[in-house]
Amino acid sequence: MAGLPRRIIKETQRLMAEPVPGISAVPDEQNARYFHVVVAGPEGSPFEGGVFKLELFLPEEYPMSAPKVRFMTKIYHPNIDKLGRICLDILKDKWSPALQIRTVLLSIQALLSAPNPDDPLANDVAELWKVNEAEAIRNAREWTRTYAMGNI
Amino acid sequence: MDSDEDIMYDDDYDDSGNESSGDDDVEFAMVEEPNNPKERQELDEYPYEVLTTEQILQHMNECMKEVNIVVEMPSTVIRMLLNHFRWDKEKLMERYYDGDPEKLFTEAHVASPFAKMAVPAKIAKKEHRRTGPSVEECEICLSTLPSSVMSGLECGHRFCVSCWAEYLTTKIMSEGIGQTISCAAHNCEILIDDATVMKLVPDAKVRLKYQHLITNSFVECNRLLRWCPSPDCSSVIRVQHVESRPVTCRCGHTFCFACGNNWHEPVRCTLLRKWIKKCDDDSETSNWIAANTKECPKCKATIEKDGGCNHMVCKNSHCKTEFCWVCLGPWEPHGTSWYNCNRYDEDEARAARDAQERSRAALQRYLFYCNRYMNHMQSLRLEHKHYATVKEKMEEMQQHNMSWIEVQFLKKAVDILCQCRQTLMYTYVFAYYLKKNNQSVIFEDNQRDLETATEKLSEYLERDITQENLVDIKQKVQDKYRYCDSRRRVLAEHVYEGYDKEWWEYND
Numbered sequence: 001m002a003g004l005p006r007r008i009i010k011e012t013q014r015l016m017a018e019p020v021p022g023i024s025a026v027p028d029e030q031n032a033r034y035f036h037v038v039v040a041g042p043e044g045s046p047f048e049g050g051v052f053k054l055e056l057f058l059p060e061e062y063p064m065s066a067p068k069v070r071f072m073t074k075i076y077h078p079n080i081d082k083l084g085r086i087c088l089d090i091l092k093d094k095w096s097p098a099l100q101i102r103t104v105l106l107s108i109q110a111l112l113s114a115p116n117p118d119d120p121l122a123n124d125v126a127e128l129w130k131v132n133e134a135e136a137i138r139n140a141r142e143w144t145r146t147y148a149m150g151n152i
Numbered sequence: 153m154d155s156d157e158d159i160m161y162d163d164d165y166d167d168s169g170n171e172s173s174g175d176d177d178v179e180f181a182m183v184e185e186p187n188n189p190k191e192r193q194e195l196d197e198y199p200y201e202v203l204t205t206e207q208i209l210q211h212m213n214e215c216m217k218e219v220n221i222v223v224e225m226p227s228t229v230i231r232m233l234l235n236h237f238r239w240d241k242e243k244l245m246e247r248y249y250d251g252d253p254e255k256l257f258t259e260a261h262v263a264s265p266f267a268k269m270a271v272p273a274k275i276a277k278k279e280h281r282r283t284g285p286s287v288e289e290c291e292i293c294l295s296t297l298p299s300s301v302m303s304g305l306e307c308g309h310r311f312c313v314s315c316w317a318e319y320l321t322t323k324i325m326s327e328g329i330g331q332t333i334s335c336a337a338h339n340c341e342i343l344i345d346d347a348t349v350m351k352l353v354p355d356a357k358v359r360l361k362y363q364h365l366i367t368n369s370f371v372e373c374n375r376l377l378r379w380c381p382s383p384d385c386s387s388v389i390r391v392q393h394v395e396s397r398p399v400t401c402r403c404g405h406t407f408c409f410a411c412g413n414n415w416h417e418p419v420r421c422t423l424l425r426k427w428i429k430k431c432d433d434d435s436e437t438s439n440w441i442a443a444n445t446k447e448c449p450k451c452k453a454t455i456e457k458d459g460g461c462n463h464m465v466c467k468n469s470h471c472k473t474e475f476c477w478v479c480l481g482p483w484e485p486h487g488t489s490w491y492n493c494n495r496y497d498e499d500e501a502r503a504a505r506d507a508q509e510r511s512r513a514a515l516q517r518y519l520f521y522c523n524r525y526m527n528h529m530q531s532l533r534l535e536h537k538h539y540a541t542v543k544e545k546m547e548e549m550q551q552h553n554m555s556w557i558e559v560q561f562l563k564k565a566v567d568i569l570c571q572c573r574q575t576l577m578y579t580y581v582f583a584y585y586l587k588k589n590n591q592s593v594i595f596e597d598n599q600r601d602l603e604t605a606t607e608k609l610s611e612y613l614e615r616d617i618t619q620e621n622l623v624d625i626k627q628k629v630q631d632k633y634r635y636c637d638s639r640r641r642v643l644a645e646h647v648y649e650g651y652d653k654e655w656w657e658y659n660d
């Protein structure tokens with residue numbers, strides 16, 4: 001692999017120096033393009049109290065193409081599917097090279113605070129979220145307790 | 153090559169040749185008859201031009217200039233606006249004068265050319281005052297760099313030139329985007345203009361690809377332009393109005409301007425499109441299977457009926473069930489009536505049979521037309537091989553003291569043969585959808601005549617030609633191809649007349 005681009009080195013340094021509140025992102029010891037990410041469930045959301053593990057990978061074309069991000073911890077969310085894949089515009093067509101790992105993680109945190117069942121990836125979850133939000137939120141809390149507490 | 157001109161000279165030559173040869177053969181007399189349609193077609197010409205990629209660029213620039221005379225704006229802004237209106241100048245002008253130009257710029261995602269003068273100056277000044285000897289951080293590579301290597305559009309988002317180059321190269325080469333590359337900043341929809349792309353992309357290959365993408369979107373947006381569909385051709389046909397008419401590209405390919413398919417006289421574009429879709433549709437194949445096979449009533453293995461006998465024995469070696477093809481009942485009660493099912497008239501059996509017959513009849517009909525269509529398509533491909541054979545023959549004739557121009561009739565014969573095949577091929581598409589009436593009977597007669605004449609010409613060119621005296625050949629070939637051509641014209645004219653007079657009624 002070619003040397004690590006200056007952009008990635010710099011971004012990693014800044015991420016370490018000023019971490020995003022509620023998020024930790026640590027590069028893998030073997031591969032500086034692979035990050036172990038932990039996101040705390042935002043306060044007031046059904047994910048509160050949970051800690052969610054994610055993986056983030058910077059492809060060869062980064063920052064011209066978006067990082068690849070996936071939830072490792074099971075989560076009940078209309079925009080995240082069974083495999084942990086995330087439906088987020090900036091990870092797809094709205095990606096801009098001026099965005100960073102930091103902005104991506106902040107967007108994911110925001111997605112936990114405000115699920116968007118109108119643009120779903122997990123259709124059954126989104127369906128319930130629309131017809132019976134209270135039950136969906138109960139499910140999300142339940143899943144958070146089962147999979148995202150005491151898991152680290 | 154000047155082969156096009158050759159053919160034209162050849163035509164002239166042939167005409168004068170006819171007069172002097174004074175032929176009054178029966179077939180020849182019939183050639184003279186359909187002169188009216190020929191004249192009509194010539195009167196009713198369809199002017200078009202074949203343009204190279206460079207000419208397209210030029211044409212595009214002319215369109216932009218015409219707008220620029222009226223509205224003074226940078227050329228890229230005009231191009232983007234024109235593209236937004238699919239190169240409809242009038243529409244653009246109308247919108248421009250009619251309301252709020254700023255709203256128009258936003259709608260087309262173009263940076264307002266009028267803001268241009270004001271904003272960058274302001275930003276530059278601010279930047280300068282704040283940082284003294286100006287340095288800026290590029291948000292993409294996160295490097296702090298002198299302002300001189302930073303660049304951006306009117307939106308004020310600035311990145312270093314090498315990040316811009318990488319960004320644009322990715323968009324152009326990997327994503328194939330030309331017309332609509334937006335600013336690299338997140339959520340900024342301002343489109344990047346040509347001059348900026350050209351300035352920021354150092355690689356000539358990428359710039360060339362960019363130009364190609366731009367011309368492509370110009371051609372694709374413009375109703376009066378169409379790329380030649382031939383795979384290795386990059387010419388464009390330009391017409392004055394869209395019509396289903398044959399146009400011939402510089403590369404020799406002739407196609408319908410309106411739909412881009414091979415020239416398909418006499419059938420219309422919509423019917424042809426329907427036909428092509430039908431042929432592509434796999435369901436026809438499965439219909440065939442449904443109509444020609446049945447399942448063993450016991451083990452469900454697929455059985456194809458292979459003879460006249462209704463006594464079926466399942467081919468599955470573990471099953472070998474004997475049953476009746478017609479009623480699917482066990483064979484035993486059928487007794488010794490090997491060819492007739494004596495339970496045939498039972499209601500249930502009859503209903504099943506009727507349904508099957510109907511679908512089979514429809515399918516047989518489709519297959520009939522499809523086979524003929526395919527056969528002519530196949531022959532048309534083979535006919536192209538004739539050009540090689542004919543070339544040899546022409547050389548041989550030249551060695552026997554015939555002049556080069558005198559032997560061109562052979563090439564002309566193959567040209568006509570191909571034309572007739574092509575027309576015939578499409579008559580089967582037309583015929584498939586045609587409802588029977590008095591005119592459709594005439595059409596079918598014409599079709600039969602043309603088919604017979606075409607096959608005769610084909611056969612003659614393929615085989616008999618070598619066995620004859622060289623001098624006789626010319627006359628015979630000319631008579632035959634003129635006859636074919638006349639039959640083709642008669643058929644086409646009749647179909648067109650039918651369109652005009654609304655004779656034709658179609659099945660779905």
Ligand SMILES: [Zn+2]
Nearest residue numbers: 290293312315
């Ligand atoms: Zn940069």
Ligand SMILES: [Zn+2]
Nearest residue numbers: 307309335340
């Ligand atoms: Zn911008």
Ligand SMILES: [Zn+2]
Nearest residue numbers: 380385401403
């Ligand atoms: Zn061509």
Ligand SMILES: [Zn+2]
Nearest residue numbers: 408410411421
């Ligand atoms: Zn057409």
Ligand SMILES: [Zn+2]
Nearest residue numbers: 448451466471
């Ligand atoms: Zn069987």
Ligand SMILES: [Zn+2]
Nearest residue numbers: 476479493495
């Ligand atoms: Zn039977």
